[in-house]
Amino acid sequence: MRIIRIIAQIAILYIFYYLGVFFVEITKLPLPASIVGLILLAICLQMKWVKVEYIREGAGFLIAFMTLFFIPPIVGIIDYPELLSIEGIILMATIFISTVITILFTSKLSEKIEQKELKLKEKREGGNEVVKSNHLHH
Amino acid sequence: MLKAIIFIISTVVLFLLFNQLHKKYPYPFLLPILTTTIVIIAALLLLNIPFSDYMEGGKYIQHLLGPAVVGLAYPLYNQKQLIMKFKYTILSGIFIAMFSGLISVYIILKLFKLDDSYILTALPKSLTTPIAMQVSETIGGIPPLTAVFVMIAGFTGALFGSVIYKVGKVHSPISRGISMGSASHGVGITKLKEYGEEDLSIGSLSMGLSAVIGAILCPIFVFIFF
Numbered sequence: 001m002r003i004i005r006i007i008a009q010i011a012i013l014y015i016f017y018y019l020g021v022f023f024v025e026i027t028k029l030p031l032p033a034s035i036v037g038l039i040l041l042a043i044c045l046q047m048k049w050v051k052v053e054y055i056r057e058g059a060g061f062l063i064a065f066m067t068l069f070f071i072p073p074i075v076g077i078i079d080y081p082e083l084l085s086i087e088g089i090i091l092m093a094t095i096f097i098s099t100v101i102t103i104l105f106t107s108k109l110s111e112k113i114e115q116k117e118l119k120l121k122e123k124r125e126g127g128n129e130v131v132k133s134n135h136l137h138h
Numbered sequence: 139m140l141k142a143i144i145f146i147i148s149t150v151v152l153f154l155l156f157n158q159l160h161k162k163y164p165y166p167f168l169l170p171i172l173t174t175t176i177v178i179i180a181a182l183l184l185l186n187i188p189f190s191d192y193m194e195g196g197k198y199i200q201h202l203l204g205p206a207v208v209g210l211a212y213p214l215y216n217q218k219q220l221i222m223k224f225k226y227t228i229l230s231g232i233f234i235a236m237f238s239g240l241i242s243v244y245i246i247l248k249l250f251k252l253d254d255s256y257i258l259t260a261l262p263k264s265l266t267t268p269i270a271m272q273v274s275e276t277i278g279g280i281p282p283l284t285a286v287f288v289m290i291a292g293f294t295g296a297l298f299g300s301v302i303y304k305v306g307k308v309h310s311p312i313s314r315g316i317s318m319g320s321a322s323h324g325v326g327i328t329k330l331k332e333y334g335e336e337d338l339s340i341g342s343l344s345m346g347l348s349a350v351i352g353a354i355l356c357p358i359f360v361f362i363f364f
Contacts, residue, residue, distance in 0.1 A: 013205035032272035034207035041211040059209030072196025076282035107317035110231035
């Protein structure tokens with residue numbers, strides 16, 4: 001029974017995937033069809049047009065095995081020996097440097113933004129309490 | 139046809155075995171994505187099987203990637219309370235990460251005068267592998283090379299993240315989660331476990347959210363600069 005449910009739910013996910021394919025085809029936007037499908041599904045879940053129960057097990061199953069699905073395309077590096085050239089080394093070093101910069105820069109800046117957001121919240125919550133206590137006094 | 143079935147079965151069996159191994163010994167270098175891929179590549183080279191032959195079976199496995207990525211809407215939907223709780227910090231953090239990643243890759247590779255197709259291949263490197271490969275395809279990069287760069291970005295975060303946070307004096311779990319999730323995806327956030335649950339949950343939601351945002355920003359960036 002569970003396996004039939006999972007298959008049916010994967011079919012629903014396929015419908016969203018092909019809606020994404022269709023969208024990309026008519027708009028010619030340079031977006032991956034699966035991302036368009038993901039956004040459509042997220043909207044439908046949020047608007048309650050699709051119940052979470054209709055996709056939960058299917059999505060959970062596919063996500064658990066996600067790595068398996070992209071192993072075949074990765075094996076394709078077999079056809080790109082240039083990874084072991086000077087250019088390949090420059091590329092890999094660049095990825096390393098860019099990732100270090102991104103982590104450092106993002107964490108420092110978001111720490112600043114977080115403190116601002118917390119202050120904003122405190123102010124708001126503080127404001128609410130004043131309103132509440134006023135209410136009580138009346 | 140028989141060949142295709144053999145390739146499918148052996149890929150699935152290898153993956154399941156290495157997945158079990160990684161569950162037992164959860165080191166990043168035992169990730170099934172690395173071990174399974176390396177063993178399959180070694181086998182193809184040894185047996186002199188061209189990649190196109192392997193893909194006769196492989197394409198059926200790859201086909202499930204589309205609906206699997208669609209399914210990522212479910213964990214994101216589940217985490218919406220947490221997203222709303224820190225919405226400004228998370229969203230601005232992800233945008234900062236996307237832009238600093240894209241711009242730094244672009245500038246460095248332009249300085250070295252590398253071919254545009256290599257730059258396009260490197261741009262999606264901070265997104266989670268399935269989405270990075272699909273973005274790479276839509277913007278004209280080389281998807282399997284992108285996957286290698288994604289792994290390097292992941293390992294950079296996993297191996298050097300704690301040093302970066304120490305040098306940068308970063309103490310907030312939210313900031314660690316956002317920066318790791320949006321720069322080093324699933325491989326990087328495994329290391330966040332050592333800091334705590336909050337780091338990890340913010341990390342995994344930043345990974346998902348930044349993948350969606352990055353999939354939209356990358357093509358826009360390419361449209362402007364190429």
